Amino acid sequence: MGIVKLLSSFTNDETGQMHTLEAVMAAIIMVTVVVFAVQATSLTPLTSSTANTHIETQLKTQGYDIINSLDHSEYEQDSRLKNDLLNWDGDVYIWNGSSYISKSNQSKELNSSTAKTLEIIAVKRGIAHNVHFTYIKENGERYSSPYIYNGEPSDNAVIISRKIVLSNPDISNTSTFSSATGINNLNNSTDLYNIVDIQLTLWRI
Structure with a gap:
């Protein structure tokens, strides 16, 4: 047992x-x-934060390509970006689906290298964009004027900028240019007229 x-x-x-x-x-x-x-x-390429980072990286690359191509100048020649600034009439232009037109006068179209480049690269790829001219006022404060405006940027927007130095010999009539654009002469005693920071903002709709 x-x-x-x-x-x-x-x-x-x-x-x-x-x-x-x-x-x-x-x-x-x-x-x-x-x-x-x-x-x-x-995190994978399909997750939200990584996807946004990827989009921003792409937009930055495209923005720098646009600015670099426009700011390229031949020997002793002004760049197309600088010429567009010098030929600006002070109006704000918007994309109407077929061209950039003046916000105040819809019969007036913008015919500039900047507009043509943005139409080819940004518009055809569905990239919203703004262009602002930021400059220094006589009192030392910075002021920004829209050149091309297509609405408020989204959270994934990127800003690429390029500074353009303007001198008195660059401008045929400083009084007319100042009156039209608001970009004033910083110092009448020197050839330096003003320094303009051209800001290109890109974002996905």
């Missing part, structure tokens, strides 16, 4: 060990599944 009880005890111990081992294995499998699931849902 004692031998039977002893054998029964051994059998129960082995069964208990097997159940314990099965429980440990099940726990290990569950932990492995959870770890795999967490790793699988980490």
Whole structure:
């Protein structure tokens, strides 16, 4: 009788060990599944924050390409970007679906290198854009005037800027230019007229 009880005890111990081992294995499998699931849902190119970063990087690259191409100048020649600034009449232009037109006079179209480049690169790719001319007033404060305006930028907008130095010899009539654009002469005693920061803002709609 004692031998039977002893054998029964051994059998129960082995069964208990097997159940314990099965429980440990099940726990290990569950932990492995959870770890795999967490790793699988980490940031990928399809997640929101990474996608926004990717879009901003693309917009910056395109913006720098636009600014660099417009600001390129041949030997002893002004760049197209500077010429567009010098030929600005002070109006604000908006894209109407086919061309850039004056906000105050819809019969007047903007015919500039900046407008043509933005139409080819930005408009055809569905990229919204603004261009502002920021300059220094006589009192030392900075003032920004819109050149091309298409609405308020979104949260993923990027700004690329380029400074253009204007001197008195660049402007045929400083009084007319100042009156039309608001960009004034900083110092009449020198050839320096003003320094304009041209800001290009790009964002996805």
